[in-house]
Amino acid sequence: MLEADVTRPITIVSPDGTKQTIVQTVHLTRTATVDEETGDVIYGNWTTGQFKAYPVSDVDGYTTEVKYGDSAEAKRVDGDVKASDITITGQDADAKPENGEPVIVTYKLNDASGKISYQTSDGTEVGSQTISGKAGQTSTYKTTVPTGYELTDPNQTAVTVTYPTDGSQKTVVVTVQAKNDTYDNTGDKPDWVKEATTKDVTRTIHFAYPDSYTGTKHDDVVQTVHFTRTATKNEATGDVTYGDWTAQGSDQFDAFNAMVTTQLQVL
Known part of the structure:
Protein backbone atom coordinates (compact mmCIF):
# COMPACT_ATOMS: atom_id res chain seq x y z
CA MET A 1 0.00 0.00 0.00
CA LEU A 2 1.20 3.44 -0.92
CA GLU A 3 0.65 6.45 1.35
CA ALA A 4 0.78 10.20 0.95
CA ASP A 5 0.10 13.20 3.16
CA VAL A 6 -1.19 16.42 1.62
CA THR A 7 -1.50 19.72 3.48
CA ARG A 8 -3.28 23.06 3.30
CA PRO A 9 -1.87 26.02 5.31
CA ILE A 10 -4.35 28.54 6.73
CA THR A 11 -2.78 31.79 7.90
CA ILE A 12 -4.93 34.04 10.10
CA VAL A 13 -3.86 37.67 10.41
CA SER A 14 -5.53 39.24 13.47
CA PRO A 15 -6.57 42.92 13.49
CA ASP A 16 -3.44 43.75 15.50
CA GLY A 17 -1.23 42.16 12.84
CA THR A 18 -0.51 38.95 14.76
CA LYS A 19 -0.22 35.90 12.47
CA GLN A 20 -1.17 32.31 13.21
CA THR A 21 -0.79 29.44 10.74
CA ILE A 22 -2.88 26.30 10.97
CA VAL A 23 -1.80 23.36 8.76
CA GLN A 24 -4.50 20.91 7.77
CA THR A 25 -3.23 17.40 6.87
CA VAL A 26 -5.07 14.66 5.03
CA HIS A 27 -3.65 11.10 4.79
CA LEU A 28 -4.33 9.23 1.52
CA THR A 29 -3.54 5.69 0.41
CA ARG A 30 -3.76 3.49 -2.67
CA THR A 31 -2.87 -0.05 -3.62
CA ALA A 32 -0.06 -1.25 -5.91
CA THR A 33 -0.41 -4.82 -7.25
CA VAL A 34 2.62 -6.50 -8.90
CA ASP A 35 2.07 -9.11 -11.65
CA GLU A 36 4.56 -11.85 -10.65
CA GLU A 37 4.95 -13.11 -14.21
CA THR A 38 5.38 -9.83 -16.06
CA GLY A 39 6.54 -7.62 -13.27
CA ASP A 40 3.95 -5.01 -14.22
CA VAL A 41 2.53 -2.93 -11.40
CA ILE A 42 -1.14 -2.09 -11.37
CA TYR A 43 -2.00 0.95 -9.26
CA GLY A 44 -5.31 1.48 -7.58
CA ASN A 45 -6.95 4.88 -7.18
CA TRP A 46 -5.95 7.13 -4.38
CA THR A 47 -8.51 7.27 -1.61
CA THR A 48 -10.61 10.41 -1.76
CA GLY A 49 -10.13 13.12 0.79
CA GLN A 50 -11.09 16.66 1.68
CA PHE A 51 -9.68 19.56 3.62
CA LYS A 52 -12.35 20.33 6.17
CA ALA A 53 -14.05 23.71 6.57
CA TYR A 54 -12.35 25.84 9.19
CA PRO A 55 -14.37 28.22 11.39
CA VAL A 56 -12.98 31.72 11.69
CA SER A 57 -13.54 33.65 14.90
CA ASP A 58 -15.57 36.85 14.62
CA VAL A 59 -14.15 40.13 15.88
CA ASP A 60 -16.56 42.94 16.75
CA GLY A 61 -16.36 45.76 14.25
CA TYR A 62 -14.57 43.69 11.62
CA THR A 63 -15.52 41.58 8.61
CA THR A 64 -13.46 38.47 7.90
CA GLU A 65 -11.98 38.18 4.42
CA VAL A 66 -10.76 34.81 3.16
CA LYS A 67 -8.27 34.72 0.30
CA TYR A 68 -7.72 31.43 -1.52
CA GLY A 69 -4.42 31.06 -3.33
CA ASP A 70 -1.27 33.15 -3.12
CA SER A 71 -1.65 35.07 -6.37
CA ALA A 72 -2.47 38.77 -6.37
CA GLU A 73 -5.66 38.02 -8.29
CA ALA A 74 -6.98 35.58 -5.70
CA LYS A 75 -10.56 36.44 -4.77
CA ARG A 76 -11.45 37.49 -1.27
CA VAL A 77 -14.61 35.90 0.11
CA ASP A 78 -16.39 36.78 3.36
CA GLY A 79 -16.97 34.07 5.96
CA ASP A 80 -15.31 30.91 7.21
CA VAL A 81 -12.70 28.91 5.29
CA LYS A 82 -14.57 26.53 3.01
CA ALA A 83 -13.97 22.82 2.64
CA SER A 84 -11.93 21.83 -0.40
CA ASP A 85 -11.63 18.49 -2.22
CA ILE A 86 -8.14 17.13 -2.76
CA THR A 87 -7.01 17.19 -6.36
CA ILE A 88 -5.27 14.20 -7.95
CA THR A 89 -3.07 14.97 -10.96
CA GLY A 90 -1.62 12.50 -13.43
CA GLN A 91 -2.66 8.93 -14.10
CA ASP A 92 -1.64 5.45 -13.04
CA ALA A 93 1.89 5.46 -11.64
CA ASP A 94 2.12 9.23 -12.11
CA ALA A 95 -1.07 9.98 -10.20
CA LYS A 96 -0.26 12.36 -7.38
CA PRO A 97 -2.34 14.06 -4.66
CA GLU A 98 -1.78 17.83 -4.66
CA ASN A 99 -1.42 20.06 -1.64
CA GLY A 100 -4.24 22.52 -1.10
CA GLU A 101 -4.00 26.20 -2.02
CA PRO A 102 -2.73 28.35 0.83
CA VAL A 103 -5.49 30.31 2.56
CA ILE A 104 -5.07 33.73 4.16
CA VAL A 105 -7.70 35.11 6.56
CA THR A 106 -7.65 38.84 7.30
CA TYR A 107 -9.98 41.24 9.11
CA LYS A 108 -11.33 44.38 7.51
CA LEU A 109 -12.52 47.21 9.74
CA ASN A 110 -16.21 47.85 9.11
CA LYS A 179 -31.63 82.66 16.92
CA ASN A 180 -33.14 86.03 17.80
CA ASP A 181 -31.72 89.14 16.14
CA THR A 182 -32.66 92.47 17.69
CA TYR A 183 -32.60 95.59 15.51
CA ASP A 184 -32.85 99.24 16.43
CA ASN A 185 -32.84 102.37 14.34
CA THR A 186 -29.07 102.81 14.24
CA GLY A 187 -26.67 101.82 11.51
CA ASP A 188 -27.34 100.29 8.12
CA LYS A 189 -30.47 98.15 8.43
CA PRO A 190 -32.86 96.42 6.01
CA ASP A 191 -35.77 98.55 4.79
CA TRP A 192 -38.32 96.63 6.82
CA VAL A 193 -36.38 97.42 10.00
CA LYS A 194 -36.24 101.14 9.22
CA GLU A 195 -39.96 101.25 8.53
CA ALA A 196 -40.88 99.21 11.60
CA THR A 197 -38.63 100.86 14.17
CA THR A 198 -38.96 104.59 13.45
CA LYS A 199 -41.99 106.85 13.35
CA ASP A 200 -42.49 110.61 13.29
CA VAL A 201 -45.69 112.17 14.63
CA THR A 202 -46.44 115.76 13.75
CA ARG A 203 -48.64 118.68 14.77
CA THR A 204 -49.30 121.48 12.34
CA ILE A 205 -50.10 124.93 13.64
CA HIS A 206 -52.02 126.85 11.00
CA PHE A 207 -52.59 130.58 11.20
CA ALA A 208 -55.94 131.95 9.99
CA TYR A 209 -56.20 135.63 9.21
CA PRO A 210 -59.26 137.77 8.50
CA ASP A 211 -59.67 139.05 5.00
CA SER A 212 -59.03 142.58 6.17
CA TYR A 213 -55.60 141.75 7.62
CA THR A 214 -52.75 143.40 5.71
CA GLY A 215 -49.80 142.63 7.95
CA THR A 216 -47.15 139.90 7.80
CA LYS A 217 -48.63 136.44 7.80
CA HIS A 218 -47.01 133.56 9.66
CA ASP A 219 -46.25 130.35 7.81
CA ASP A 220 -47.63 127.09 9.15
CA VAL A 221 -45.51 125.61 11.93
CA VAL A 222 -44.97 121.86 11.86
CA GLN A 223 -43.80 120.32 15.12
CA THR A 224 -42.34 116.82 15.09
CA VAL A 225 -41.69 114.22 17.79
CA HIS A 226 -39.46 111.30 16.75
CA PHE A 227 -40.16 107.83 18.16
CA THR A 228 -38.12 104.63 17.88
CA ARG A 229 -38.53 101.03 19.01
CA THR A 230 -36.66 97.74 18.71
CA ALA A 231 -37.65 94.80 16.49
CA THR A 232 -36.62 91.26 17.43
CA LYS A 233 -36.82 88.65 14.69
CA ASN A 234 -36.91 84.91 15.39
CA GLU A 235 -34.68 83.68 12.56
CA ALA A 236 -36.09 80.14 12.82
CA THR A 237 -39.79 81.04 12.45
CA GLY A 238 -39.58 84.50 10.92
CA ASP A 239 -41.78 85.94 13.67
CA VAL A 240 -41.04 89.52 14.75
CA THR A 241 -41.79 91.06 18.13
CA TYR A 242 -41.55 94.75 18.87
CA GLY A 243 -40.50 96.79 21.85
CA ASP A 244 -42.35 99.86 23.16
CA TRP A 245 -42.15 103.13 21.31
CA THR A 246 -39.73 105.59 22.94
CA ALA A 247 -39.56 109.29 22.16
CA GLN A 248 -36.17 110.62 21.18
CA GLY A 249 -36.17 113.67 23.44
CA SER A 250 -39.44 115.09 24.72
CA ASP A 251 -42.59 113.07 24.14
CA GLN A 252 -44.66 116.27 23.91
CA PHE A 253 -45.09 118.91 21.27
CA ASP A 254 -43.35 122.11 22.28
CA ALA A 255 -45.43 125.07 23.41
CA PHE A 256 -45.76 127.72 20.75
CA ASN A 257 -46.16 131.41 21.42
CA ALA A 258 -48.34 132.96 18.77
CA MET A 259 -47.46 136.41 17.41
CA VAL A 260 -49.71 139.14 18.75
CA THR A 261 -50.08 142.52 16.96
CA THR A 262 -52.25 145.56 17.45
CA GLN A 263 -54.35 144.30 14.58
CA LEU A 264 -54.79 140.71 15.87
CA GLN A 265 -55.30 138.76 18.98
CA VAL A 266 -54.99 135.04 19.66
CA LEU A 267 -58.31 133.38 20.27
Whole structure:
Protein backbone atom coordinates (compact mmCIF):
# COMPACT_ATOMS: atom_id res chain seq x y z
CA MET A 1 0.00 0.00 0.00
CA LEU A 2 1.20 3.44 -0.92
CA GLU A 3 0.65 6.45 1.35
CA ALA A 4 0.78 10.20 0.95
CA ASP A 5 0.10 13.20 3.16
CA VAL A 6 -1.19 16.42 1.62
CA THR A 7 -1.50 19.72 3.48
CA ARG A 8 -3.28 23.06 3.30
CA PRO A 9 -1.87 26.02 5.31
CA ILE A 10 -4.35 28.54 6.73
CA THR A 11 -2.78 31.79 7.90
CA ILE A 12 -4.93 34.04 10.10
CA VAL A 13 -3.86 37.67 10.41
CA SER A 14 -5.53 39.24 13.47
CA PRO A 15 -6.57 42.92 13.49
CA ASP A 16 -3.44 43.75 15.50
CA GLY A 17 -1.23 42.16 12.84
CA THR A 18 -0.51 38.95 14.76
CA LYS A 19 -0.22 35.90 12.47
CA GLN A 20 -1.17 32.31 13.21
CA THR A 21 -0.79 29.44 10.74
CA ILE A 22 -2.88 26.30 10.97
CA VAL A 23 -1.80 23.36 8.76
CA GLN A 24 -4.50 20.91 7.77
CA THR A 25 -3.23 17.40 6.87
CA VAL A 26 -5.07 14.66 5.03
CA HIS A 27 -3.65 11.10 4.79
CA LEU A 28 -4.33 9.23 1.52
CA THR A 29 -3.54 5.69 0.41
CA ARG A 30 -3.76 3.49 -2.67
CA THR A 31 -2.87 -0.05 -3.62
CA ALA A 32 -0.06 -1.25 -5.91
CA THR A 33 -0.41 -4.82 -7.25
CA VAL A 34 2.62 -6.50 -8.90
CA ASP A 35 2.07 -9.11 -11.65
CA GLU A 36 4.56 -11.85 -10.65
CA GLU A 37 4.95 -13.11 -14.21
CA THR A 38 5.38 -9.83 -16.06
CA GLY A 39 6.54 -7.62 -13.27
CA ASP A 40 3.95 -5.01 -14.22
CA VAL A 41 2.53 -2.93 -11.40
CA ILE A 42 -1.14 -2.09 -11.37
CA TYR A 43 -2.00 0.95 -9.26
CA GLY A 44 -5.31 1.48 -7.58
CA ASN A 45 -6.95 4.88 -7.18
CA TRP A 46 -5.95 7.13 -4.38
CA THR A 47 -8.51 7.27 -1.61
CA THR A 48 -10.61 10.41 -1.76
CA GLY A 49 -10.13 13.12 0.79
CA GLN A 50 -11.09 16.66 1.68
CA PHE A 51 -9.68 19.56 3.62
CA LYS A 52 -12.35 20.33 6.17
CA ALA A 53 -14.05 23.71 6.57
CA TYR A 54 -12.35 25.84 9.19
CA PRO A 55 -14.37 28.22 11.39
CA VAL A 56 -12.98 31.72 11.69
CA SER A 57 -13.54 33.65 14.90
CA ASP A 58 -15.57 36.85 14.62
CA VAL A 59 -14.15 40.13 15.88
CA ASP A 60 -16.56 42.94 16.75
CA GLY A 61 -16.36 45.76 14.25
CA TYR A 62 -14.57 43.69 11.62
CA THR A 63 -15.52 41.58 8.61
CA THR A 64 -13.46 38.47 7.90
CA GLU A 65 -11.98 38.18 4.42
CA VAL A 66 -10.76 34.81 3.16
CA LYS A 67 -8.27 34.72 0.30
CA TYR A 68 -7.72 31.43 -1.52
CA GLY A 69 -4.42 31.06 -3.33
CA ASP A 70 -1.27 33.15 -3.12
CA SER A 71 -1.65 35.07 -6.37
CA ALA A 72 -2.47 38.77 -6.37
CA GLU A 73 -5.66 38.02 -8.29
CA ALA A 74 -6.98 35.58 -5.70
CA LYS A 75 -10.56 36.44 -4.77
CA ARG A 76 -11.45 37.49 -1.27
CA VAL A 77 -14.61 35.90 0.11
CA ASP A 78 -16.39 36.78 3.36
CA GLY A 79 -16.97 34.07 5.96
CA ASP A 80 -15.31 30.91 7.21
CA VAL A 81 -12.70 28.91 5.29
CA LYS A 82 -14.57 26.53 3.01
CA ALA A 83 -13.97 22.82 2.64
CA SER A 84 -11.93 21.83 -0.40
CA ASP A 85 -11.63 18.49 -2.22
CA ILE A 86 -8.14 17.13 -2.76
CA THR A 87 -7.01 17.19 -6.36
CA ILE A 88 -5.27 14.20 -7.95
CA THR A 89 -3.07 14.97 -10.96
CA GLY A 90 -1.62 12.50 -13.43
CA GLN A 91 -2.66 8.93 -14.10
CA ASP A 92 -1.64 5.45 -13.04
CA ALA A 93 1.89 5.46 -11.64
CA ASP A 94 2.12 9.23 -12.11
CA ALA A 95 -1.07 9.98 -10.20
CA LYS A 96 -0.26 12.36 -7.38
CA PRO A 97 -2.34 14.06 -4.66
CA GLU A 98 -1.78 17.83 -4.66
CA ASN A 99 -1.42 20.06 -1.64
CA GLY A 100 -4.24 22.52 -1.10
CA GLU A 101 -4.00 26.20 -2.02
CA PRO A 102 -2.73 28.35 0.83
CA VAL A 103 -5.49 30.31 2.56
CA ILE A 104 -5.07 33.73 4.16
CA VAL A 105 -7.70 35.11 6.56
CA THR A 106 -7.65 38.84 7.30
CA TYR A 107 -9.98 41.24 9.11
CA LYS A 108 -11.33 44.38 7.51
CA LEU A 109 -12.52 47.21 9.74
CA ASN A 110 -16.21 47.85 9.11
CA ASP A 111 -17.56 51.18 7.95
CA ALA A 112 -19.72 53.01 10.46
CA SER A 113 -22.23 55.79 10.15
CA GLY A 114 -24.29 58.10 12.29
CA LYS A 115 -25.65 61.58 12.58
CA ILE A 116 -25.46 64.72 14.65
CA SER A 117 -29.05 65.53 15.64
CA TYR A 118 -29.74 69.20 16.29
CA GLN A 119 -32.59 69.44 18.80
CA THR A 120 -34.35 72.13 20.76
CA SER A 121 -34.71 71.80 24.53
CA ASP A 122 -38.02 69.92 24.14
CA GLY A 123 -36.40 67.21 22.00
CA THR A 124 -37.65 68.42 18.63
CA GLU A 125 -35.14 67.73 15.86
CA VAL A 126 -34.72 70.79 13.65
CA GLY A 127 -31.86 69.48 11.54
CA SER A 128 -29.25 66.75 11.25
CA GLN A 129 -25.75 66.16 9.92
CA THR A 130 -24.64 62.83 8.45
CA ILE A 131 -21.30 61.51 9.69
CA SER A 132 -19.27 58.42 8.87
CA GLY A 133 -16.14 56.64 10.04
CA LYS A 134 -14.91 53.21 11.10
CA ALA A 135 -16.29 50.87 13.75
CA GLY A 136 -14.69 51.35 17.15
CA GLN A 137 -12.80 54.45 16.09
CA THR A 138 -13.16 57.96 17.48
CA SER A 139 -13.50 61.02 15.26
CA THR A 140 -14.20 64.72 15.82
CA TYR A 141 -16.62 66.71 13.69
CA LYS A 142 -17.35 70.41 13.41
CA THR A 143 -20.97 71.22 14.18
CA THR A 144 -23.03 72.75 11.38
CA VAL A 145 -26.02 74.45 12.99
CA PRO A 146 -29.25 74.66 10.93
CA THR A 147 -30.16 78.05 9.52
CA GLY A 148 -32.09 80.18 11.98
CA TYR A 149 -30.64 78.49 15.05
CA GLU A 150 -27.63 78.87 17.30
CA LEU A 151 -25.85 76.63 19.78
CA THR A 152 -27.31 76.66 23.27
CA ASP A 153 -23.74 76.18 24.44
CA PRO A 154 -21.62 78.53 22.29
CA ASN A 155 -18.53 76.45 23.06
CA GLN A 156 -19.93 73.27 21.49
CA THR A 157 -18.45 74.00 18.07
CA ALA A 158 -17.33 70.37 17.63
CA VAL A 159 -18.36 66.92 18.86
CA THR A 160 -16.30 63.78 19.41
CA VAL A 161 -17.89 60.50 18.30
CA THR A 162 -16.86 56.92 19.09
CA TYR A 163 -18.55 54.54 16.68
CA PRO A 164 -20.07 51.29 18.03
CA THR A 165 -18.72 47.94 16.88
CA ASP A 166 -22.11 46.20 16.64
CA GLY A 167 -23.10 47.90 13.38
CA SER A 168 -25.66 50.22 14.94
CA GLN A 169 -25.88 53.87 13.94
CA LYS A 170 -24.37 56.43 16.28
CA THR A 171 -26.47 59.49 17.11
CA VAL A 172 -25.11 62.50 18.96
CA VAL A 173 -27.53 65.19 20.17
CA VAL A 174 -26.54 68.86 20.07
CA THR A 175 -28.97 71.29 21.70
CA VAL A 176 -29.80 74.45 19.77
CA GLN A 177 -32.15 77.36 20.19
CA ALA A 178 -33.85 79.74 17.82
CA LYS A 179 -31.63 82.66 16.92
CA ASN A 180 -33.14 86.03 17.80
CA ASP A 181 -31.72 89.14 16.14
CA THR A 182 -32.66 92.47 17.69
CA TYR A 183 -32.60 95.59 15.51
CA ASP A 184 -32.85 99.24 16.43
CA ASN A 185 -32.84 102.37 14.34
CA THR A 186 -29.07 102.81 14.24
CA GLY A 187 -26.67 101.82 11.51
CA ASP A 188 -27.34 100.29 8.12
CA LYS A 189 -30.47 98.15 8.43
CA PRO A 190 -32.86 96.42 6.01
CA ASP A 191 -35.77 98.55 4.79
CA TRP A 192 -38.32 96.63 6.82
CA VAL A 193 -36.38 97.42 10.00
CA LYS A 194 -36.24 101.14 9.22
CA GLU A 195 -39.96 101.25 8.53
CA ALA A 196 -40.88 99.21 11.60
CA THR A 197 -38.63 100.86 14.17
CA THR A 198 -38.96 104.59 13.45
CA LYS A 199 -41.99 106.85 13.35
CA ASP A 200 -42.49 110.61 13.29
CA VAL A 201 -45.69 112.17 14.63
CA THR A 202 -46.44 115.76 13.75
CA ARG A 203 -48.64 118.68 14.77
CA THR A 204 -49.30 121.48 12.34
CA ILE A 205 -50.10 124.93 13.64
CA HIS A 206 -52.02 126.85 11.00
CA PHE A 207 -52.59 130.58 11.20
CA ALA A 208 -55.94 131.95 9.99
CA TYR A 209 -56.20 135.63 9.21
CA PRO A 210 -59.26 137.77 8.50
CA ASP A 211 -59.67 139.05 5.00
CA SER A 212 -59.03 142.58 6.17
CA TYR A 213 -55.60 141.75 7.62
CA THR A 214 -52.75 143.40 5.71
CA GLY A 215 -49.80 142.63 7.95
CA THR A 216 -47.15 139.90 7.80
CA LYS A 217 -48.63 136.44 7.80
CA HIS A 218 -47.01 133.56 9.66
CA ASP A 219 -46.25 130.35 7.81
CA ASP A 220 -47.63 127.09 9.15
CA VAL A 221 -45.51 125.61 11.93
CA VAL A 222 -44.97 121.86 11.86
CA GLN A 223 -43.80 120.32 15.12
CA THR A 224 -42.34 116.82 15.09
CA VAL A 225 -41.69 114.22 17.79
CA HIS A 226 -39.46 111.30 16.75
CA PHE A 227 -40.16 107.83 18.16
CA THR A 228 -38.12 104.63 17.88
CA ARG A 229 -38.53 101.03 19.01
CA THR A 230 -36.66 97.74 18.71
CA ALA A 231 -37.65 94.80 16.49
CA THR A 232 -36.62 91.26 17.43
CA LYS A 233 -36.82 88.65 14.69
CA ASN A 234 -36.91 84.91 15.39
CA GLU A 235 -34.68 83.68 12.56
CA ALA A 236 -36.09 80.14 12.82
CA THR A 237 -39.79 81.04 12.45
CA GLY A 238 -39.58 84.50 10.92
CA ASP A 239 -41.78 85.94 13.67
CA VAL A 240 -41.04 89.52 14.75
CA THR A 241 -41.79 91.06 18.13
CA TYR A 242 -41.55 94.75 18.87
CA GLY A 243 -40.50 96.79 21.85
CA ASP A 244 -42.35 99.86 23.16
CA TRP A 245 -42.15 103.13 21.31
CA THR A 246 -39.73 105.59 22.94
CA ALA A 247 -39.56 109.29 22.16
CA GLN A 248 -36.17 110.62 21.18
CA GLY A 249 -36.17 113.67 23.44
CA SER A 250 -39.44 115.09 24.72
CA ASP A 251 -42.59 113.07 24.14
CA GLN A 252 -44.66 116.27 23.91
CA PHE A 253 -45.09 118.91 21.27
CA ASP A 254 -43.35 122.11 22.28
CA ALA A 255 -45.43 125.07 23.41
CA PHE A 256 -45.76 127.72 20.75
CA ASN A 257 -46.16 131.41 21.42
CA ALA A 258 -48.34 132.96 18.77
CA MET A 259 -47.46 136.41 17.41
CA VAL A 260 -49.71 139.14 18.75
CA THR A 261 -50.08 142.52 16.96
CA THR A 262 -52.25 145.56 17.45
CA GLN A 263 -54.35 144.30 14.58
CA LEU A 264 -54.79 140.71 15.87
CA GLN A 265 -55.30 138.76 18.98
CA VAL A 266 -54.99 135.04 19.66
CA LEU A 267 -58.31 133.38 20.27
